[in-house]
Amino acid sequence: MNADGDTVLDRLTERLELAAARLRSGELDADQAAALVEDCARLASEAAGELDRAARAPLEDVAPGQVELL
Numbered sequence: 345m346n347a348d349g350d351t352v353l354d355r356l357t358e359r360l361e362l363a364a365a366r367l368r369s370g371e372l373d374a375d376q377a378a379a380l381v382e383d384c385a386r387l388a389s390e391a392a393g394e395l396d397r398a399a400r401a402p403l404e405d406v407a408p409g410q411v412e413l414l
Contacts, residue, residue: 353398356391360384 363384367377 352394353391356387356394360387360391363387 363380366372367380372380
């Protein structure tokens, strides 16, 4: 994983952790909690995309046809 990917994943992880803490606090009303849950789903989707890009990155330098051999 490259440094940029780590930074993006670190930021996304931190935002998810903060959101989870807010949800556990019990200080949000139902509408605020629902909006935060939707935000968490979006953040998790972004994190999944970053992980997918990071997993595929090493294969970008592989010659055509060689991926099948890996």
